[in-house]
Amino acid sequence: MEMERLKCTISYDGSGFAGFQVQPGQRTVQGILEKALEKIHKAEAIRIQASGRTDTGVHAVGQVIHFDTPLTIPEQNWKRAINALLPDDVWISHVEKVQDSFHARYSVKQKEYHYIVLNREDPDVFRQNYALHFPKRVNIEAIQAACRYLEGTHDFTTFSSAKSTVKGSKVRTLYHASCRKKENDIEFIFRGSGFLYNMVRIMVSALLDVGTGKRNPEDIPALLAAEERGKLGKTISPSGLYLWEVRYHE
Amino acid sequence: MEMERLKCTISYDGSGFAGFQVQPGQRTVQGILEKALEKIHKAEAIRIQASGRTDTGVHAVGQVIHFDTPLTIPEQNWKRAINALLPDDVWISHVEKVQDSFHARYSVKQKEYHYIVLNREDPDVFRQNYALHFPKRVNIEAIQAACRYLEGTHDFTTFSSAKSTVKGSKVRTLYHASCRKKENDIEFIFRGSGFLYNMVRIMVSALLDVGTGKRNPEDIPALLAAEERGKLGKTISPSGLYLWEVRYHE
Known part of the structure; x- marks a missing residue:
C-alpha cells in the first residue's frame, strides 16, 4: 500500500x-x-x-x-x-x-523554548497556568550576563534532572539564551541543538537566582564544569514553559 | 458587638x-x-x-x-x-x-464590562476560555457607528434575555459603548448605570452582526424601540466577558 x-x-x-x-x-x-x-x-x-x-x-x-x-x-x-x-x-x-526520510524526532536541527515569568507583586488569576508568578525584584542585566555564559557547547549535566534516565552524552549546544522584560513579564528564550530532561526549567530557576542576587553570573561556568546532576535541584513550574518552535534539516 | x-x-x-x-x-x-x-x-x-x-x-x-x-x-x-x-x-x-452606609450592590453608580473577541481564522488554544473566537471579517467602523446608537438612556428590553425574571423598569443609561481593534483582538467596552440579564452578551452578538453586514448600524434605534424580549435571541459565549470595574457614589 x-x-x-x-x-x-x-x-x-x-x-x-x-x-x-x-x-x-x-x-x-x-x-x-x-x-x-x-x-x-x-x-x-x-x-x-x-x-x-x-x-x-x-x-x-x-x-x-x-x-x-x-x-x-x-x-x-x-x-x-x-x-x-x-x-x-x-x-x-x-x-x-x-519525504519518507523526514522524521519528527530524528531530523530535528534546533528547538526553541520560551519561559514566561510574571514579575509583579500580585498574581494574575487569568495566567495561573500560563506564566510563573515570581514577585521578587530581579536584576535583568545580571540574568542577561548569565545567559551569555550558558550559550555555546557545554556538558549540561548540572542543568539536567537527577531523575533523568537518558544515557549517552550530555553535551548540547545552546545557540541562543536570552531574557527580556516586557511590562511585568520576563520572557526567557532558549534555542539549542537539543535539551536534557527539565533543562529549561532548571536553567530558568538558576537564572532567577542570579536575578535576585543569590548567585552571580560568573558562577555559571563553574556550575557547568561541575557536571553534577541534581546540584541545581529546583525544577520550577511547568506553567511558564512553551515549546515554541522546532526547526529541521532541509 | x-x-x-x-x-x-x-x-x-x-x-x-x-x-x-x-x-x-x-x-x-x-x-x-x-x-x-x-x-x-x-x-x-x-x-x-x-x-x-x-x-x-x-x-x-x-x-x-x-x-x-x-x-x-x-x-x-x-x-x-x-x-x-x-x-x-x-x-x-x-x-x-x-462606612456602614456603603453597600456593594445598592451603592453602585456605574459598572464597566469588557468583551474580548479573537478575530482571526485560527483559534488560540491558550485563550479558549478568555476570548470569543470569531473568524469572520468584520467592519469595525460599522460596529462603532452602532455603538453610538446604543449609548444614552433607553429601554433595553430588546437586549435582555427572554429568561430574565427581573421586574420593573428596563430603562438603563449606557454612558459609553465602544469597540477597538488591537492586533487580532476586538475589544468592546460598555459602561452603564446598570445592565439587564445577558445584556452585554446580547449587545455584542448584535454588534458582530453589524460587523459582518447582517444588520446595519441604523437598525439599532428600531431594535431598541421594539422593546421585545428575545428578539435578539443569541446569547454568545461567556468566555470573552469580563466585569471590569464597579464605580460607587462617593
Missing part, C-alpha cells in the same frame, strides 16, 4: 493534559491526536511520532509530529479534517506532505 | 466556577469566598454582598463585595489573610474599611 508521510505543526494548552506521551487512563496530547486520526482512518490505529515529549502542564506553540497514512486526502484538506475532531485545547496550525 | 464593614475588590477566572452565586454542590465564587472568611472568623458564617452576580464562565477583573466583621484586624493585613486561604483562580486585589 502506498503511504504518505504528513508533518503537522500543533499547539496545545498543556493545562489539561498529563503530558504529551500516551499513558493508560490519562488524558494526553498523543492520545487525543491518535484518537482523532483513528477516526479519520476508519478505526485503523495510527501511531504518531513527535519531536519529543512535553511534561504535564507544559504548553506548545509549535510542536511537530509526523505520521504515515494510506489515505489520499489533498494536503489542504487535512488541517480541517483533523481539527474538526480535536478538542478546544489542541490545534493543528499546519499540515504538509514530506 | 462592634462591627466593621470591609469593601474588597476581587478578580477571578470564571472558567472553573458555576458562576458567582452560591449553589448547593457547585463550585461558586461566593462559596469559595465565604468559606475563606468563615475560616478567618473561627467557623462563624460570614455572608458577603456583591455588586451583582456573574454567570458561569464570566470573568471579573474588578468585582466588588462587602461584608461585616467583628474582628479587629488592621486594614492592611486583611488582603494577605484572605488571599492566603483562596485558590489560585480568585484574588483579592484591594481591601478597605468603609
Whole structure:
C-alpha cells in the first residue's frame, strides 16, 4: 500500500493534559491526536511520532509530529479534517506532505523554548497556568550576563534532572539564551541543538537566582564544569514553559 | 458587638466556577469566598454582598463585595489573610474599611464590562476560555457607528434575555459603548448605570452582526424601540466577558 508521510505543526494548552506521551487512563496530547486520526482512518490505529515529549502542564506553540497514512486526502484538506475532531485545547496550525526520510524526532536541527515569568507583586488569576508568578525584584542585566555564559557547547549535566534516565552524552549546544522584560513579564528564550530532561526549567530557576542576587553570573561556568546532576535541584513550574518552535534539516 | 464593614475588590477566572452565586454542590465564587472568611472568623458564617452576580464562565477583573466583621484586624493585613486561604483562580486585589452606609450592590453608580473577541481564522488554544473566537471579517467602523446608537438612556428590553425574571423598569443609561481593534483582538467596552440579564452578551452578538453586514448600524434605534424580549435571541459565549470595574457614589 502506498503511504504518505504528513508533518503537522500543533499547539496545545498543556493545562489539561498529563503530558504529551500516551499513558493508560490519562488524558494526553498523543492520545487525543491518535484518537482523532483513528477516526479519520476508519478505526485503523495510527501511531504518531513527535519531536519529543512535553511534561504535564507544559504548553506548545509549535510542536511537530509526523505520521504515515494510506489515505489520499489533498494536503489542504487535512488541517480541517483533523481539527474538526480535536478538542478546544489542541490545534493543528499546519499540515504538509514530506519525504519518507523526514522524521519528527530524528531530523530535528534546533528547538526553541520560551519561559514566561510574571514579575509583579500580585498574581494574575487569568495566567495561573500560563506564566510563573515570581514577585521578587530581579536584576535583568545580571540574568542577561548569565545567559551569555550558558550559550555555546557545554556538558549540561548540572542543568539536567537527577531523575533523568537518558544515557549517552550530555553535551548540547545552546545557540541562543536570552531574557527580556516586557511590562511585568520576563520572557526567557532558549534555542539549542537539543535539551536534557527539565533543562529549561532548571536553567530558568538558576537564572532567577542570579536575578535576585543569590548567585552571580560568573558562577555559571563553574556550575557547568561541575557536571553534577541534581546540584541545581529546583525544577520550577511547568506553567511558564512553551515549546515554541522546532526547526529541521532541509 | 462592634462591627466593621470591609469593601474588597476581587478578580477571578470564571472558567472553573458555576458562576458567582452560591449553589448547593457547585463550585461558586461566593462559596469559595465565604468559606475563606468563615475560616478567618473561627467557623462563624460570614455572608458577603456583591455588586451583582456573574454567570458561569464570566470573568471579573474588578468585582466588588462587602461584608461585616467583628474582628479587629488592621486594614492592611486583611488582603494577605484572605488571599492566603483562596485558590489560585480568585484574588483579592484591594481591601478597605468603609462606612456602614456603603453597600456593594445598592451603592453602585456605574459598572464597566469588557468583551474580548479573537478575530482571526485560527483559534488560540491558550485563550479558549478568555476570548470569543470569531473568524469572520468584520467592519469595525460599522460596529462603532452602532455603538453610538446604543449609548444614552433607553429601554433595553430588546437586549435582555427572554429568561430574565427581573421586574420593573428596563430603562438603563449606557454612558459609553465602544469597540477597538488591537492586533487580532476586538475589544468592546460598555459602561452603564446598570445592565439587564445577558445584556452585554446580547449587545455584542448584535454588534458582530453589524460587523459582518447582517444588520446595519441604523437598525439599532428600531431594535431598541421594539422593546421585545428575545428578539435578539443569541446569547454568545461567556468566555470573552469580563466585569471590569464597579464605580460607587462617593
